[in-house]
Amino acid sequence: MIWLFPLYLLGAAAVLGPILMHLRRRPPQDRVEFSSLMFLDAQTPMPVSKRRLEHWLLLLLRCLVLLLLAFMFARPLWRGEAATALGQNQATILLLDRSASMRRGDLWAQAVAQTLKALPTAPADRVAVAVWDDQLTPLWTLTEDAQSAGSRAALIRQRLQATQPGWAGTDLGLALTQAASWFSRETGLTGLTKSIVLITDFQEGSQLEALRSRVWPENIRVKIQQVSLPRAADNFSLTLAAVNAAAAARAEAEAPASTAPSTGPVATAATQRVRLGSARDSQVADYTLAWENGGGAPLSGYLPAGASRVLPVPPAGEGARVLRLNGDAWDFDNRVFIAPPQPRPVQLLFIGEETTRDQAASPLFYLSRALQKTATLLPELSVRPPSATDLPAGTDIVFIASPTLAPPLLAALRSFLQTGGLVVQVVEEATPAATLTTLADLPADSVQVAPGRPTADYLMLAEVDASQPLLRPYADERLRDFTKLRFWKHRLLTLTGPAQVQVPVIARFDNGAPALLTTAVGQGRLLWLTSGWHPADSQLALSTKFVPLLYGWLEAAGFRHEQAASLQVGDVLPSLPGIAILTPEGQTLKPTPETPLRAESVGLYTLQTQPPQFLAVNLPPEESRITPLDPAKLRELGLPLTTAEDPATAPVKAEEKERLATQEEESRQRVWLWLLAAMLATLGAETWLAGRKRTPQPTTT
Structure with a gap:
């Protein structure tokens, strides 16, 4: 047992006070009046040398309180011989960077050599080895080291030879926090000086977010052993930039209405772009950008140090998938992989007459021309007459522009809706109400169809619920202006009974009449249009609102038009x-x-x-971003950092290591807390016993 503050043991001499107080015999303080003392014999006073201690138990309790108080402030610590010997030994975790930036030159070979050189030789030392990029992977744990300390060097060398740098990013904060948590979970590290050694290129692109939400333990030191290369800063980088998919939507929203239908929501095709960057201290500036497996002529240019530039992807030939940048010293970040166009096929069915495909007044004429192939979708439109008996296999969306449907086709459409399909129906004046209620699974006579109220001029859209998935494109403010969209004719749908609740109106005309209504049927959805998109009914097919509306319906059916990220x-x-x-x-x-x-x-x-x-x-x-990181950023996060290049942060001395180990063990044992509890208990017993002694005992006459 040792004492952290042995001078407080001098306070134990205070036990002399209670002893002297017990030896001092006070005269009686209470005077009792007595009638006469003539019949009493005088008693000789007892000499001081013959006085004896009384109330032994009370005296012992008072002395014990003072001793416990002195021991508590002296802070005792029990340490065995093994723990005392460990005071000068170390527990070290070696973190080896295996991120993509370590693929440059011989950085990995340097890091492996420094890892093997940093392995301790003393059997009492403990060591663990791990590699990290955006995750931490242990190669040699502290538990293994305790069991196989004699063969640690050979086994660690073997495992390092089987490991190579990967392609992931560098999450330095995650690696440090997880390594620090290993110390708290491991047992048998009492008295060892704890440290973490980072063997890395210490690049500027390392992520440190995990360190911002954690207070670093004071007893864990961090040391950086940085590996480097000549011409390390001579580096270009090539990454993907954002896809310019919004340019077409913006251009279409701002374009005036025309008599020709739009060819798709990406009339201006989505442009793939790449970003070129140069390191701050780079000595190279000339670059060449070209496809590896064919394409157009290489694109050459000049990029000064520390600058970046966004360029469109050069035209690619058949089979070109890899865009390469040349001109710098390190090529680990000089390639960008671009997947080939993979439009998803969408099977669309139009129920009407095939002969109207080339008639400019028919709905099929505009529908067949509005749904064009894009980079992500491949609409395929087929036509079935109203007298058909079934639907083609694999149909995704059905458009109905015929007032009458054959009963077998009506049953097939009802089954299509139940299994999750989307049906868009243009309601005509001749459309039987029974057809609507059968498709919508509504009671008979709950839907009535009538011609729209005659108007002197035209109708416009006044209320559009853009929160509905079928009208999601109109959530964009640039597509929410309907002042140029006019409707000449419409049909009036009257809903009664359950239909008023099950079929909500998602768009209305300015006279209050329903324009679009929708309802869920099984797993599918049915959409009613009370006015068609062809010129006989409205200007919808000729406006900039038609194509986004169609692709909004495709998105609601699960075919989202967006460039694959x-x-x-x-x-x-x-x-x-x-x-x-x-x-x-x-x-x-x-x-x-x-x-x-x-x-x-x-x-x-x-x-x-x-x-x-x-x-x-x-x-x-x-x-x-391979420029070396400033170590001050880690110190700002509370890390006790030491580097080989920074003499101001010298390694901790042996005495300091011993002190830190002792403080850690004492905080773990907390003997002073038990002494405090014992002192309070003893003080309570002494108070109770002293009060009992002072209470006068009744005498019997």
Whole structure:
């Protein structure tokens, strides 16, 4: 046992006070009046040398209180011989950076050599080795080291030789916080000086967010061993920029109405762009951008140090998937993978007459020309007459522009809705109410069809519920102006009974009449239009609102028109039931919803569907920022940092290590707390006993 503050033991001499007080015999304080003392014998006073202690138990309790108080302030600590010997030893966690930036030159070989050199040789020392990028992966744990300390060097060397740098980003904050938590979970580290050694290129693109929400332990030191290369700053970077998919929508919203239908929501095709960047201290400036497997002429240019530039992707030839940037010293971040266009087929069915496809006054004329192939969707429109008996297999959306339908076709449409299909029906004056109630699964006579109220001029849309999925495109303010959209004719739908609740109106004309109504039928949805889009009914097909409305219906049916986002290394790969994924290295993966898979390398991943789908996985953009990080940023986050280049932060001395280890063990034992509890208990007993002694005892006459 040792004492952290032994001078407080001098306070134990205060026990002499109670002893002297007990030896001092006071004369009686109470005077009792007595009639006469002539019949009493005089008693000789007792000499001081013959006085004896009384109330032994009370005296012991008072002395014990003072001793416990002195011991508590002296802070005792029990340490065995093994723990005392460990005071000069260390527990170290070596963190080896395996992010994509470590693929440059011989950085990885340098890091492995420094890791092996930093391994302790003393058997009493403890060491763990881990590699990290955006995750922390242990290679050698503290538990293994306690069991196999004699063979640690050979086993760690073997495991390091089987490890190579990956393609993920650098999450330095996550690696440090998880490594620090290892110390708190491990047992048998009492008295060891704890430290974490970072072996890394210490790049500026490292993420530190995990450190901002944590207070760093004072007893864990952090040391940086930075690896570097000559010409390390001579680097260009190539990353994907945002897809300019909004340009077409903006242009279409601002364009005036014309007599020709639009060819799709991306009349100006979505433009893929790339961002070129140069390191701040780079000595190279000339670059060349070209496709690896064919394409147009290479694009050359000049990019000064510290600058960035956004360029459109050069025209690609057949099979061109990899865009490469040349001109710098390091090529780990000089490739961008772009998946080929993979439009999803959408099977559309128009119920009407095929002969009207080329008639400018028919609904089919405008519908067939508005739904064009885009980079992500491939609409395929087929036509069935109203006398048909069934629907084509694989139909996704049905448009009805005929007032009468054959009973078998009506039954097929009802089954199509029940299984999750989308049906858009233009209500005509001759449309039987029974057809509407049958499709909507409503009671008979709950829907009435009548000609619209005659107007002197035209109608306009006044109330549009843009929160409805079928009208989601109109949530954009640029598409919410309906002042140029006019309706010449409409039909009036009167709903009674349950139909008033089950069929909400999502758009109205300025006279209050319903314009669009929708209802859920089984798993599908039915949409009624009381006015058609062809010129006989309205100007909808000739306006800029028609094509966004059509693609809003496709989006509501599950066919969203958007450019497929490029994944980054570390993102979760999509998981489709029974669909395997082929990695760029040729490995076949079978993800499940319970065990999602992460993209671990750059390249094109292939979903083995029919037809195959491709996923482009690229390097995280932050990994290209290879300029060394300023250590002051880590110190600002509270890390006790030491670096080989910073002599102001010298290693902790042996005495300091011993002191820190002792304080940690004492805070773990907290013997002073038990002494305080014992002192309070003893003080309570002494108070009770002293009060009992002072209480006068009744005497018997």
